[in-house]
Amino acid sequence: MTEVMMKPGAVTTEPVLSRSEYEDFLYHEAALLDAWRLDEWLELFVEGATYEVPTAGAPDDADSSESLFYIADDYFRLRHRIKRLNSKQAHSEWPRSKTLHTVTNVRILGAEADGVRVTSNFVTYRTKNDVTHTFVGRHYYVLRKTDDKLCIVSKRSMLDMDNLRPQGRVSIIV
């Protein structure tokens, strides 16, 4: 059973879909990332969306106006992140690393005015220069159905790690 918490008094027109529909969407997203189909990945986001990776070990409610993150992209910077990653001059990712994104423990957390909050655990592997690094953590999404397609309103990836040793960087989309 999926436990859906409705905030009392929340105004929402956003219907909550079945968990499997969100899972299909998240698996699709992971497949796009593994294939480096980044333009299509970016199209999953609504205009004005945000993408954040707080520092490892940060609390879930960390605020990018108060604390230093690794990534706190507004939509403008997110578009540039993808433009950059598509370029051979993003030296950290050229030649391209191989990535494998796995998504598990998908849960629906609740519905709000701007969309439905969905979370998953993740393990992402990045292989580059003969070394494979592992990133582990939880994704927090706000997802909304627009024009009959699910879209990402916000994505926050919490790294359940102490720091970026030995990974060294988050130059891929985890």
Add this chain to the structure above:
Amino acid sequence: MATLLKAVPEKTGRWVVEDRNKGVFKVAREAFVSDAIFEKERERIFDKCWLYLGHATELKEANDYLTRNVAGRELIFNRDRKGSYNAFFNVCPHRGAMVAREKCGSALGFKCFYHGWAFNNNGKFATRMGEGFYPEDFGKDGSVDLVRVPRLEEYRGFYFINFDEGAVSLEEYLADSREIIDLVADQSPNGMEIIGGGQQYSINANWKLLLENSFDGYHAEDTHATYFEYLSDYIGGAANDDLSAAKVESRAIDLKNGHAVIEGKAPWGRPIARTIPSWGEDGAADIRAARAELEARLGVEKAHRIADGDRNMGIFPSLVINDIMAITIRTFHPVSSGLIHVNAWAMGPVGEPRLQRKRRLDNFLEFLGPGGFATPDDVEALESAHRGYGNAKFAPWNDISRGLLKDQPTNFDEEQMRCFWREWARRMEDQ
């Protein structure tokens, strides 16, 4: 006062060669990959030089503490009940377990979990032992207190340690870098603070590669082309043109004792006093107010230097304070000859309004750190160079000659790195 660079006599060492007649400055790649040289660096550099421990604002109240590894040694940086700052080795005097095992907190004392020995937060032994096991005056002579790091001194809120009891004072060691630290510390009437959320990451390369990279204007256009593309779009103009103009005006300054800074004017916004169109009229108004405050407090000339200049400073051996699109404090401690642990923090004015803090942090993240548009490419370059140095036997030398014969080298020359290497050679080459 900092002095402009002066000619240095010729020196030919085993690892650092300076030949002004030929206009050549070379560093042996062996110095980056040799484990024997790394061991020697531990003895002659990391056990002798002042090393950055942390900032006063990381411990806001009495009894606050944090644990930190500095140059391979586990330490406690804390304030005792009276509010005094201390640095202890994080090791129980009894059988050696670490007495503080959390990253930070507030503690009146530290208790070792292994056998229960306890200590006040001023390091004093504070364990009640059962009768008959130890002499009655056991520990009264301080022999089982927490061991203090031999030296702990502070300049403008920046706390440094030294493992050498006989070292010169911190102020003497910092020499002319104090003036550049002042240009950071003076930016706010309320003082400057470390912002929450430090970035800790590793790089598979020698630590000296990161020191060189941290104040290397020469690499920016090639390594960071994608950042400047983003910046041009963000500021609504050609960032590269501005960068070229900056080459003319910039300069490298020898701060003595191996410290150096490059100073110039770059195309990005500065949270202290250079607005960019995307910050809008609100941003411009905030910047005007900051400028007016600086001028009123420090005078027009100093305000101009603080506000309009960008500075990348290396403090020998392993501290960088870069006052650029944001302020970053960065230490990089070697774990081995080929592995660095980097700690990076952002600094801002105490009490900075939320929107201005957000602009500052955005500025930081767009360039700096493991998820920025620039740092990951630096890391790739450093790791690539380190792998390349595996060829040292057949391709033995790095060339660091750029601008060697100029009267006033700029950001885009390599004089700042030569300042570092001359000090490194002085300490490392057998005379």
